[in-house]
Amino acid sequence: MTDYPTLMMNDDRQIPQLGFGTYQIDDSDAAETVQTALDTGYWLIDTAAIYKNERGVGEGIGDWADIFLTTKIWNESQGYDRTKKAFAKCLERLGRDYVDLLLIHWPCPEQGLAVETWKAFIELREEGLAKSIGVSNFREEDLQMLASETGIVPAVNQIEIHPSFQQRDMRKVHDDMGIITQSWSPLGQGAGLKHDAIKRIAEELGQPASAVVLRWHMQCGLAPIPKASSQEHIEANFRALDFELSDEQMNAIDDLDQKDGRIGPDPAEFN
Template sequence: MTDTPTLALNDGRQLPQLGFGTWQIDEDKAADAVRTAVEVGYPMVDTAAIYQNERGVGEGLRDAGGIFLQTKIWNESQGFDRTKKAADKCLERLGRESVDMLLIHWPCPEKDLFTDSWRALIGLREEGKAKSIGVSNFREEDLRRVIDETGVVPALNQIELHPGFQQRALRAVHEELGIVTQSWSPLGQGGGMDNAAVKTIAEATGQPASAVILRWHMQHGLCAIPKASSRDHMAANFQALDFDLTGDQMAAIDALDSADGRMGPDPADFN
């Protein structure tokens, strides 16, 4: 696991650049899936309150040391007091006294509570319940607002990001502000692997198409958290650590970006 490259967070800590995502993994299957991911070599696991699998994830990590664990506060728990209570419930379900990273899952701009939630996360970090704190699905205006109002810059922003929706403008904002970009649905929910350009690169490198896409994320300095349901898929994804893409291959994937490539909700109106 020490061979997995890391990204420097703005709080002085290190984030593994490739992790295991658990979205849509049922509670009763989460423990086995996480144990398998750890056996394959994944040094990070991502979950969330809304995934309803934190107990299983915690069980799967019970005997695993040194795994970077992150979870997220769901929309209904926004606000200062509710966020702090929700975080305690997350820790209880995970069987942990702290997590490595705690995120606000969505900004929910209509609720207008994300700054209060961010203040709660700052407090949770000071209490030692979250070693690092960040956000998910935040837009530029949301990021600048929490920074302006609290003086604390999120360590990362986890956003939808894949070859068909590359978020270049927001990535530039992250670069300016010193925020790590973490990619959810990094494979485009599997769709990216069917692209002709990706298939051509996979054939040229002798690597799985999923590993090609994940390698593209890594060479752009992004952190990717693909989900996989089988050991074979987990291992195929993990091969992203084993090779490099050429400049031309990177450019071929860069060319797949689409302005209307978003697959998930729009943070502007998701509440």
């Protein structure tokens, strides 16, 4: 991983900046798709219990012992005991002794179990079963609650970010708290590739539009995890490592932000 761009987490471990997401990849296809991603050069594979493809992802990783692997605990498994049991099943499906990063998938504020779940995560880290621990879709108040109740700040918060929904306020919160911002749906489920500004920059650089958007994430200090199924798209996304955007090009993408750009659930209401 010497030449692969990484970011330093608050637990003094490095996380690969560009990852490969497996959302909506069937378990039967996951092994082959993950193998293609690894052969292309990706060093981070992201899955989750709710994706129901952990077994295939684990098969795809196989003997690649040094790959950075992330999984997530789903909402119905929150709570101290349920988290421990659910994570044991994750490891079993993945065929692994540990994961590099374990995330709470959603804060689920109505359940009120995030702190209890986080305490289980802290123990799993101490036991070496999860090398790093973090969260996904957490709001500022959720992050502050975990930190104040346990003294442990999440290493990562994986949130929806793409050119039409840039979440600058949350990124500032993360910077202030020392949390890595990981971008899910970094291409806006494809919508982010249709902006005229993105198309123009892609033509200027002779690069795929998807790589342009992912490069924007990386130069913003974010860690995108694009999902792709075909080898063509997997390789096109990976070209984000091959070039840099100018200040003018970065500003053009910055200008695409919209207040109503969210395409996923609102974390305040999703339980």
